[in-house]
Amino acid sequence: MQWLIAQWPRGEDEPVKYWVSNLPADILARDPVRLAKLRWRIEHNYRELKTILDLGSEGGSFTGWHRHLTLVTAAHLFLTEQRSCPKIPARA
Template structure:
């Protein structure tokens, strides 16, 4: 029996999905999932003694596996080379595949079948094993490029936050009251939004 690491992002992503929002969460290679086409067996038949069984059964042919095991079992034709943006020295690219899975780790994974979600795997051809894994609550029709853009959105957010701190002084405030801190943060974010809009409109002078 494989219990493995629980899909800890599941609780967070379910809460986000309940609000009608989409989400992507990085996971470890040891995270356990039900691969495509494999599901647990129903709970044991209730014989009338004690509480009815609720735990899903696992048996040969009905067992989950780690996302790393799933990745290494995928055929070569499943992988697609994707370039997501131009880096400082070269284009940033990797091989990617996205498959539909269900989380199987933790107590919740043993007692109920979780909803399907996307498992995105990134694996550079020169590396011995995959480099990154993501679980996402994106629509079924999501394209490969949209998977990559969603997964790497965190890098853009971190870059925006760095610009806010270094160039616009987001953290350079000595105010002690909550109202003053909110006022300073609002002005910093509004200024950054204005500069980004100017940049997108082609006004490079506005970014200087």
């Protein structure tokens, strides 16, 4: 089975985005939509890793690169957790 998902905002004459998928026929209709929209979050995370957390810098050795990647990943997890927990007040 093939899925064709179209994003068609109210007031628009035609859809603005399309996604094609080969997910199983017995999947709920909301799941392909959720997965299609998840791409934005992945691109945002990657951009944040590259710009804010400096993922692009390379170490001089595999060990240095591995340590850098580990620290960047831990920092990204920390930032994501901070955003997902609104009970923690922001610092002034």
